[in-house]
Amino acid sequence: MRKKIVVGNWKMNMTFNEGKQLVDDITNELASHSSDHVLKIIAPPFIHLAALSEKIKSLKGFEVAAQNCHHLSNGAYTGEVSAAMIASTGANYVIIGHSERRLYFGENNNLLAQKVNIALANKLTPIFCIGENLVERNANQHLEAVLKQLKEALFHLSPADFSRLIIAYEPVWAIGTGVTATVHQAQGMHNYIRSEINKKYGKEVSTTISILYGGSCNAKNAKELFACIDVDGGLIGGASLIANDFAAVINSVVK
Numbered sequence: 001m002r003k004k005i006v007v008g009n010w011k012m013n014m015t016f017n018e019g020k021q022l023v024d025d026i027t028n029e030l031a032s033h034s035s036d037h038v039l040k041i042i043a044p045p046f047i048h049l050a051a052l053s054e055k056i057k058s059l060k061g062f063e064v065a066a067q068n069c070h071h072l073s074n075g076a077y078t079g080e081v082s083a084a085m086i087a088s089t090g091a092n093y094v095i096i097g098h099s100e101r102r103l104y105f106g107e108n109n110n111l112l113a114q115k116v117n118i119a120l121a122n123k124l125t126p127i128f129c130i131g132e133n134l135v136e137r138n139a140n141q142h143l144e145a146v147l148k149q150l151k152e153a154l155f156h157l158s159p160a161d162f163s164r165l166i167i168a169y170e171p172v173w174a175i176g177t178g179v180t181a182t183v184h185q186a187q188g189m190h191n192y193i194r195s196e197i198n199k200k201y202g203k204e205v206s207t208t209i210s211i212l213y214g215g216s217c218n219a220k221n222a223k224e225l226f227a228c229i230d231v232d233g234g235l236i237g238g239a240s241l242i243a244n245d246f247a248a249v250i251n252s253v254v255k
């Protein structure tokens with residue numbers, strides 16, 4: 001059985017007090033429903049990581065992720081945060097390769113491969129994002145676009161290291177737009193990703209790795225997306241900032 005996972009990526013939202021309140025509200029919202037079958041991961045901004053890590057990790061079934069890490073171990077890189085620093089806060093996960101990092105901060109697959117390496121070396125689990133943009137989707141080149149990201153950023157890993165990853169498929173055109181991939185599009189791409197992983201790493205790795213969907217996933221559409229056979233949960237942006245929406249998304253994961 002693959003692990004079912006829902007990740008809340010807060011992006012650059014939430015002051016410290018708002019973040020604490022949100023965690024309390026999510027806990028209250030989830031209290032009436034068993035969500036033990038879902039690993040719940042919250043990714044606050046770096047600045048809250050240490051303080052919120054303690055709070056979040058005291059909750060059953062919750063883990064903490066950073067939203068990014070630097071690709072080198074330490075040094076004169078003002079304003080940056082290393083994988084070792086993240087691990088020292090108690091966070092066990094790190095989002096790498098988010099399309100906003102690729103787009104606004106110029107992160108390419110070569111750099112992202114280095115980030116994955118340093119995260120793994122520091123015993124962090126990368127939640128690695130891949131996904132095509134609208135031009136690629138409209139040109140029917142979405143499969144090639146995603147395969148290129150997999151090959152250039154991840155396929156250098158050994159099978160043992162690759163199997164430590166969580167993959168998130170986030171079509172760029174669906175992020176924050178209110179346009180969600182259809183069930184057909186999501187299942188089609190997740191199945192394709194799994195088949196390429198199978199080709200490279202074999203059946204054991206490809207059938208056990210969790211592949212999450214992200215991009216305007218919310219309380220209304222999560223159930224049908226998560227019902228897809230190759231969709232193992234979600235990477236949630238906007239809806240993770242509203243406690244009852246995030247709880248509803250978590251409760252959409254079938255046992």
Ligand code: 13P
Binds near residue numbers: 009098177217237239
């Ligand atoms: P939205 O859920 O706001 O579309 O964001 C998705 C995302 O980018 C999560 O990392």
